[in-house]
Amino acid sequence: MLKKRIIPCLDIKNGRTVKGVNFVDIIDAGDPVELAKRYVEEGADELVFLDITATLENRKTLVALVERIGEVIDIPFTVGGGINTVDDALRLIEAGADKVSINSAAVRNPELIVALSERFGSQFVVVAIDTKYVDGTWKVFTKGGTHETNLSTLDWARKVAELGAGEILLTSMNNDGTKEGFALDITREVSANLSIPVIASGGAGAVTHFKEVFSETEASAGLAASIFHFGEIPIPTLKKYLKTENIAIR
Numbered sequence: 001m002l003k004k005r006i007i008p009c010l011d012i013k014n015g016r017t018v019k020g021v022n023f024v025d026i027i028d029a030g031d032p033v034e035l036a037k038r039y040v041e042e043g044a045d046e047l048v049f050l051d052i053t054a055t056l057e058n059r060k061t062l063v064a065l066v067e068r069i070g071e072v073i074d075i076p077f078t079v080g081g082g083i084n085t086v087d088d089a090l091r092l093i094e095a096g097a098d099k100v101s102i103n104s105a106a107v108r109n110p111e112l113i114v115a116l117s118e119r120f121g122s123q124f125v126v127v128a129i130d131t132k133y134v135d136g137t138w139k140v141f142t143k144g145g146t147h148e149t150n151l152s153t154l155d156w157a158r159k160v161a162e163l164g165a166g167e168i169l170l171t172s173m174n175n176d177g178t179k180e181g182f183a184l185d186i187t188r189e190v191s192a193n194l195s196i197p198v199i200a201s202g203g204a205g206a207v208t209h210f211k212e213v214f215s216e217t218e219a220s221a222g223l224a225a226s227i228f229h230f231g232e233i234p235i236p237t238l239k240k241y242l243k244t245e246n247i248a249i250r
Contacts, residue, residue, distance in 0.1 A: 070096020
């Protein structure tokens with residue numbers, strides 16, 4: 001059985017780490033370089049960096065900041081935000097990214113998934129899916145959660161896997177920042193129907209929430225932000241707890 005991964009997420013706005021609730025009410029959460037260093041020391045398995053306003057502001061990811069973080073970490077590093085072309089991805093690899101995460105660009109141009117996986121390998125391509133429960137259906141949202149599409153979340157997840165994505169970062173907008181637990185239903189549905197890893201995101205607020213998502217779904221990793229940024233749940237504490245609950249963890 002593959003061991004589960006614990007992944008802190010740096011949501012970046014104007015060069016700072018920020019955190020919101022349900023994708024709004026954004027507050028400052030600290031310096032991303034300092035947080036990245038701390039997470040390596042604490043034993044994080046990977047790190048995700050998302051430039052959350054790059055697409056809305058129609059600009060590229062903050063490459064210089066990616067370089068600074070890449071210099072201080074030695075764990076797998078996924079970078080997303082404003083990636084629209086293979087060249088955009090190449091710039092981020094050169095800056096220190098191990099994987100890139102695409103979201104709105106994948107919906108707008110699904111062939112980008114094919115192009116990236118053919119150029120760099122599927123293990124390099126993470127497709128982020130922001131999903132929200134609307135009128136009895138889990139729907140895909142783009143543009144930083146501001147635009148509702150007509151895509152069903154499960155259908156889109158299947159499609160991106162077929163196109164060559166190596167991993168899915170699944171974020172429930174309903175649960176995001178609430179600290180009430182992951183969205184187990186959609187995480188279970190997506191992870192059970194795909195052969196590629198699914199990272200569960202949105203809603204972690206207690207160590208038991210990670211136990212639930214790993215026990216009750218086939219998610220390969222749990223991602224969180226504010227509980228790690230503000231020291232509410234230190235990563236060593238979380239990993240120790242999961243091991244005592246007989247969950248295979250890295």
